[in-house]
Amino acid sequence: MTGYxxxxxxxxxxxxxxxxxxxxxxxxxxxxxxxxxxxxxxxxAVIVAVAPLATTGGPFPRMLAFDGPARLARIVMCMLxxxxxxxxxxxxxxxxxxxxxxxxxxxxxxxxxxxxxxxVTLILAIELATMPAYVLIGYRRGDGKGLEGALKYxxxxxxxxxxMLYGFSFLYGLTGTTRYxxxxxxxxxxxxVLAVLFAVVGLxxxxxxxxxxxxxxDAYEGATPWAVAFVSTVPKVAGAVAIVRLVSAIAPGVPLxxxxxxxxxxxxxxxxxxxxxxQTDVRRMMAYSGVAHSGxxxxxxxxxxxxxxxxxxxxxxxxxxxxxxxxxxxxxxxxQVADFGGxxxxxxxxxxxxxxxxFSLIGIPPLVGFFGKLSVFTAALQRGFTAVVVLAVVMSVxxxxxxxxxxxxxxxxxxxxxxxxxxxxxxxxxxxxxxxxAVVALGLAAGPLLASIGVVLR
Amino acid sequence: MLTLIVFLPLLGxxxxxxxxxxxxxWPKWVAAAFSAVDLALVAWVVYRFVPGGGRQFAEKMAWIPxxxxxxxxAVDGISLPMLVLSALLTFLAVVASWKIDSKPxxxxxxxxxxxxxxxxxxxxxxxxxxxxxxxLVLIPMYFLIAQWGGPRREYAAIKFFLYTLLGSVFxxxxxxxxxxxxxxxxxxxxxxxxxxxxxxxxxxLFLLFFLGFAVKVPMWPLHTWLPDAHVEAPTxxxxxxxxxxxxxxxxxxxxxxxxxxxxxFLAWQWFIALxxxxxxxxxxxxxxxxxDIKKLVAYSSVxxxxxxxxxxxxxxxxxxxxxxAVSFSHGLVAGMLFLMVGMIxxxxxxxxxxxxxxxxxxxxxxxxxxxFASFASLGIPGLSGFVGEFLALLGAWGSxxxxxxxxxxxxxxxxxxxxxxxMIQRVIMGTPSHVIADCPDATPREIFVVAPLIILIVAVGLxxxxxxxxxxxxxxxxxxxxxx
Numbered sequence: 001m002t003g004y005x006x007x008x009x010x011x012x013x014x015x016x017x018x019x020x021x022x023x024x025x026x027x028x029x030x031x032x033x034x035x036x037x038x039x040x041x042x043x044x045a046v047i048v049a050v051a052p053l054a055t056t057g058g059p060f061p062r063m064l065a066f067d068g069p070a071r072l073a074r075i076v077m078c079m080l081x082x083x084x085x086x087x088x089x090x091x092x093x094x095x096x097x098x099x100x101x102x103x104x105x106x107x108x109x110x111x112x113x114x115x116x117x118x119x120v121t122l123i124l125a126i127e128l129a130t131m132p133a134y135v136l137i138g139y140r141r142g143d144g145k146g147l148e149g150a151l152k153y154x155x156x157x158x159x160x161x162x163x164m165l166y167g168f169s170f171l172y173g174l175t176g177t178t179r180y181x182x183x184x185x186x187x188x189x190x191x192x193v194l195a196v197l198f199a200v201v202g203l204x205x206x207x208x209x210x211x212x213x214x215x216x217x218d219a220y221e222g223a224t225p226w227a228v229a230f231v232s233t234v235p236k237v238a239g240a241v242a243i244v245r246l247v248s249a250i251a252p253g254v255p256l257x258x259x260x261x262x263x264x265x266x267x268x269x270x271x272x273x274x275x276x277x278x279q280t281d282v283r284r285m286m287a288y289s290g291v292a293h294s295g296x297x298x299x300x301x302x303x304x305x306x307x308x309x310x311x312x313x314x315x316x317x318x319x320x321x322x323x324x325x326x327x328x329x330x331x332x333x334x335x336q337v338a339d340f341g342g343x344x345x346x347x348x349x350x351x352x353x354x355x356x357x358x359f360s361l362i363g364i365p366p367l368v369g370f371f372g373k374l375s376v377f378t379a380a381l382q383r384g385f386t387a388v389v390v391l392a393v394v395m396s397v398x399x400x401x402x403x404x405x406x407x408x409x410x411x412x413x414x415x416x417x418x419x420x421x422x423x424x425x426x427x428x429x430x431x432x433x434x435x436x437x438a439v440v441a442l443g444l445a446a447g448p449l450l451a452s453i454g455v456v457l458r
Numbered sequence: 459m460l461t462l463i464v465f466l467p468l469l470g471x472x473x474x475x476x477x478x479x480x481x482x483x484w485p486k487w488v489a490a491a492f493s494a495v496d497l498a499l500v501a502w503v504v505y506r507f508v509p510g511g512g513r514q515f516a517e518k519m520a521w522i523p524x525x526x527x528x529x530x531x532a533v534d535g536i537s538l539p540m541l542v543l544s545a546l547l548t549f550l551a552v553v554a555s556w557k558i559d560s561k562p563x564x565x566x567x568x569x570x571x572x573x574x575x576x577x578x579x580x581x582x583x584x585x586x587x588x589x590x591x592x593x594l595v596l597i598p599m600y601f602l603i604a605q606w607g608g609p610r611r612e613y614a615a616i617k618f619f620l621y622t623l624l625g626s627v628f629x630x631x632x633x634x635x636x637x638x639x640x641x642x643x644x645x646x647x648x649x650x651x652x653x654x655x656x657x658x659x660x661x662x663l664f665l666l667f668f669l670g671f672a673v674k675v676p677m678w679p680l681h682t683w684l685p686d687a688h689v690e691a692p693t694x695x696x697x698x699x700x701x702x703x704x705x706x707x708x709x710x711x712x713x714x715x716x717x718x719x720x721x722x723f724l725a726w727q728w729f730i731a732l733x734x735x736x737x738x739x740x741x742x743x744x745x746x747x748x749x750d751i752k753k754l755v756a757y758s759s760v761x762x763x764x765x766x767x768x769x770x771x772x773x774x775x776x777x778x779x780x781x782x783a784v785s786f787s788h789g790l791v792a793g794m795l796f797l798m799v800g801m802i803x804x805x806x807x808x809x810x811x812x813x814x815x816x817x818x819x820x821x822x823x824x825x826x827x828x829x830f831a832s833f834a835s836l837g838i839p840g841l842s843g844f845v846g847e848f849l850a851l852l853g854a855w856g857s858x859x860x861x862x863x864x865x866x867x868x869x870x871x872x873x874x875x876x877x878x879x880x881m882i883q884r885v886i887m888g889t890p891s892h893v894i895a896d897c898p899d900a901t902p903r904e905i906f907v908v909a910p911l912i913i914l915i916v917a918v919g920l921x922x923x924x925x926x927x928x929x930x931x932x933x934x935x936x937x938x939x940x941x942x
Contacts, residue, residue, distance in 0.1 A: 364594075365589060365590040377630070377631065381631070386635070393627035393631055394624065394627065401616070404619065408612060411601070412604055447521070451525075
């Protein structure tokens with residue numbers, strides 16, 4: 001019975017989500033709900049951090065795992081949500097209560113996705129995590145582009161979920177179980193390959209990895225940068241843990257499993273980086289670069305090894321944290337690259353913070369993004385993917401080309417005419433500050449962190 | 459000690475960042491103070507350094523023990539001259555930039571940050587640490603070029619950044635592959651066991667590192683970023699770019715490629731010598747055709763660094779002595795040349811050789827200094843430029859490289875004399891052109907900036923052992939390690 005205490009963080013988030021739903025009638029209103037959400041998610045992160053691991057036991061031991069990867073992912077997702085809610089509490093305008101509660105529901109879904117060790121739980125958790133995301137994308141009701149983006153996301157997501165379900169039915173048919181622990185596809189032949197292929201399609205789409213990434217640029221462009229900040233980060237961390245768990249359960253014994261992932265990885269890295277190169281809208285640029293980063297993450301997964309899996313999970317946070325920070329700054333400044341013009345004069349500290357986060361995404365040491373790339377490449381080279389790694393590093397130079405466009409705008413361009421000034425806001429500044437501190441600190445502490453993921457995955 | 463030398467400028471940059479905005483005079487004083495102290499510390503290291511005593515001032519502790527990454531630094535006879543260049547040129551660059559009035563905080567913080575990277579590269583003995591410093595250099599240099607550069611600065615800055623990043627990511631792949639084969643990032647340990655790696659693997663690894671280093675040197679045909687970056691960069695950044703950053707490339711060959719991958723090097727030796735030869739002749743020939751005096755100096759860098767690469771390709775003691783001597787001397791000479799060009803441009807507001815003439819009549823001191831730097835560059839015996847090129851050619855002649863390559867390379871010295879003398883003739887001689895009418899001569903500050911360079915150029919030129927005492931033992935142990 002005490003095992004249920006492990007779900008206290010989820011419960012806290014759930015309570016905050018309900019509070020936000022009825023914020024209209026409750027003291028504090030919309031912003032109060034965001035504040036409460038920020039406090040609840042922060043508390044959840046702290047509780048997860050101090051709670052003991054329950055690798056085998058815990059509540060629902062056949063469905064949920066409370067192991068190291070789950071713990072790390074829950075902490076990071078809760079912190080990301082806390083940052084997002086803190087920013088919302090500071091700068092959120094108008095009717096944000098539904099967004100707050102949607103984000104909190106999506107967070108619970110994301111946490112369950114990271115914990116799921118069984119197919120049906122995974123499907124349910126994924127649905128809980130993505131349903132609110134559709135609404136967040138189309139949050140502005142009168143905005144045609146937002147609705148178009150949300151619809152595209154919804155249709156693509158539904159289609160791939162159905163394919164994934166189809167794959168899960170194969171898995172169940174072949175192994176007679178929906179639990180990861182008992183799955184053994186050895187000797188399943190072609191059917192096993194198809195099962196793996198279909199099963200990962202859904203997660204590839206959730207990670208906006210190629211070739212299922214076409215929804216992302218349109219969906220993000222239609223959404224507010226504020227919504228993108230959440231939708232493009234928190235689900236990716238959950239998705240990374242989920243795909244690592246699923247793949248390490250079903251890939252052994254299936255000959256082409258690694259190849260499928262490797263192809264998706266290469267396609268994502270190439271299409272994402274080349275796609276981002278020509279964008280003038282930060283949301284589209286970050287959508288394509290998110291595709292590319294998912295490709296790097298999948299390169300770790302495709303290595304089908306413990307260091308590779310650890311690297312993939314680590315890469316997810318190395319991507320999500322600066323991405324959150326940059327999208328929040330985009331929400332303040334405006335969604336075009338040109339809107340960043342002259343920022344170094346207007347807001348020098350924020351401009352430098354942006355520089356640090358962009359350099360982390362490029363993979364410049366000693367920031368967290370560098371160690372993410374280093375660990376992924378190490379795992380991939382260990383498996384002999386030398387040519388792919390060379391391609392991947394060359395593509396990371398391409399990524400420097402478009403990330404530097406934002407730097408160039410901030411430092412060497414004029415403020416565009418009619419650009420709205422940004423007022424000072426302590427809560428929002430703290431939120432972005434947390435992101436940049438994490439980018440630097442996790443870079444310096446990358447070793448222990450990576451090792452701890454690797455140890456618990458063993 | 460070395461940690462202090464590397465990170466003192468970082469402290470300086472942080473101090474500058476915290477200075478109040480309304481005091482544009484303060485940043486340069488802070489920068490000058492920090493870089494002067496740093497130079498003094500380096501001077502102390504030089505004073506206490508025992509020539510022939512191997513690696514000294516070593517510092518080592520675990521950084522990321524899970525991946526065998528350590529924080530490891532030391533200085534030896536090959537890195538010491540480079541460290542001197544880095545510290546000296548940073549200090550001189552700060553003083554040379556005394557008149558910078560646009561965003562002085564940003565500017566001087568970037569100069570000091572740049573020094574963190576260059577000092578660190580020359581001292582790091584752990585590959586991850588080395589790579590951290592290697593990449594750190596890109597960021598301040600990008601901003602220095604893009605913020606204070608010439609009209610095409612943004613293009614030049616991004617080209618510099620992407621080109622060198624492309625080179626270094628290949629190096630990163632090489633570093634990781636080495637780690638996977640040997641289980642260590644320790645460059646000393648790798649140098650001890652590197653020759654045990656299979657020759658085929660060494661061939662590939664050498665290629666990966668070659669791409670990283672050759673872009674930096676730069677060797678033809680990977681040099682195209684250099685003229686753009688040099689021409690657009692502000693004077694001080696040009697001086698550091700030529701004086702220190704290019705040396706990171708040759709230093710990389712000497713610290714990584716030769717000792718760790720001897721078999722890979724042997725397989726590529728001929729090819730490197732060929733590229734070095736082409737760089738020498740091509741750089742000189744293109745320098746001939748330049749109408750912009752700064753571009754002329756930039757292409758002369760390609761040519762001179764070719765001599766350093768020729769010495770490295772020779773891979774014998776004399777050749778390596780020559781390579782380090784060329785690197786050191788070119789740091790002084792090219793640094794000085796860029797400073798002189800900057801002084802002329804500040805006055806005449808043009809760098810076109812055709813528009814400048816009669817410097818000697820209008821500004822005798824500047825003209826004299828320019829002539830001195832040019833003579834040092836073209837390799838007059840008695841000045842430092844001669845030492846390295848002579849040794850590099852001598853080393854190459856005595857090595858197993860085909861002698862026609864050495865012969866063709868030696869022609870580069872002749873070309874070097876020709877384009878430099880022709881430039882001097884057009885710029886210094888004749889009647890003063892209207893662009894330099896009423897221009898004042900060098901100020902005491904400007905003379906102070908180039909004086910240390912002149913002293914070192916003459917001192918090393920007259921007494922080679924001043925430099926070679928330090929370099930030669932290190933070159934001997936390197937050659938012994940390679941077992942060639």
